[in-house]
Amino acid sequence: MKLLIAPILLTPILLISTLLNYNIAYGNISGSKSSYQYDPQQKLTPTPQNYHPFYIYYIGRHGSRYISKAKPETITSQILEKAHQQNQLTPLGKNLREQLNKIIKLNQNKYGQLTDLGKDDIQHIAQRMLKQYPTIFQQKEIAIISTTSQRTIDSAEAFLKPFRAIYPNAKIIQQPENEQVLLRFFDYSPAYKKYKTSQPIKNAIQTLQEAPLTKKTVQHVIERLFNSSFINQLNNETNLKSVDQVTATEFVIALFKIYQETLSFSNEKLEQNQINLGDLFTFTEKRWLSTVITAKNYLQIGPAFDENGIQIRIAAPLLRDIILSSDNDIYHNQIDANLHFAHAETISPLATLMEIKGTNKTTDFIENYHKYWQAERIIPMAANIQLIFYRNRDNSKPILVKLLLNEREIKLPIQTNHYPYYDWSLFKKFYLTKLDNLGLTPKKNAKDWLIHLN
Known part of the structure; x- marks a missing residue:
């Protein structure tokens, strides 16, 4: 396991100098406890000609909550x-x-x-999704998975509320306590638990x-x-x-x-x-x-001093599911959306693993981290990563995918001639190669992989 050594090397003179020059213009004041902020004035890039959205893969954090511990x-x-x-x-x-x-x-x-605010924020995200991507929701089916935490279950239910008229039979599936490798992968790696402390x-x-x-x-x-x-x-x-x-x-x-x-x-x-x-x-x-x-x-859940550290690699099972489930759902055309409800500890490592801009920059000195990584922009309450898939009227044209972080278009380390839209085949190839380099192949057991990860 690779341990961090940079904080130990700080000299008092360097630390004092850095702190005296601390820039108070950084980010928000509540970090990962920030309530969800959506700018109604922000504009999304027009859909490429002859394309329309037809499928969505969503991973969201629970909404704003009461204090978690006394x-x-x-x-x-x-x-x-x-x-x-x-x-x-x-x-x-x-x-x-x-x-x-x-x-x-x-x-x-x-x-x-x-809290009431948490429920409202989640419902508003769902309402905007329905409004912005009406061609996706064709009354086929939506798959909904949550962790067993009550606040994620309640978040899933709040999200579903605007969907009930279209999907009256939609049910929330909870992963069993001992099989939550998809959304609570951080619970299954002994090396990661050792790293945290x-x-x-x-x-x-x-x-x-x-x-x-x-x-x-x-x-x-x-x-x-x-x-x-x-x-x-x-x-x-x-x-x-x-x-x-x-x-x-x-x-x-x-x-x-x-x-x-x-x-x-x-x-x-x-x-x-x-x-x-x-x-x-x-x-x-x-x-x-x-x-x-x-x-x-x-x-513990960000890039810290190594963007490929154990705290990031543990998200590989979820990244693999994004690729394999999306490919399967696209092929069979039976599901409109795949919705997941989890935690900040789920969203942050995944964002860094995917090399989403603004989520994976490291620092040599801990007091500088907020220059490069702002929790309030990455993992506020109700934080979400959305992959929107687009199909052309001409089936010979490639499927495109766009990624949103908290409903903002985000740049990925993949070549494209029409940002923020990426060719799904190139998207797939890039991340499957990354997963292969991590040793998590499509057929490998994710739980065993996490247990032996170091």
């Missing part, structure tokens, strides 16, 4: 309660405590479930958490929330009931994660409950804290 709430609320008991909260700290109690009530018994990954994350800009940001945030004597307690680690020790940095990161999660609620829900954690941070602080938190995505 740990950030636990850390933040216990720190705030401890400060409250000691009368050490500033007016802003008291307001945060009230807001956090509301957020905890909103999340109660709903951890990981779709390897020391170089931990070192890279620690590099950002201990960076001068992080320390400066943390200090500014806690000074807004607590009086000086409690700040001294935080800076010297604070003991909690359910957590052994919490540092000031861990508290601020947990608080910012909760802020990111609140962006999965609709504006109406936030206004109704008078929730606005955005005022706790300056714009620059939001950018940097998002970069610190999202680095874990870049390292």
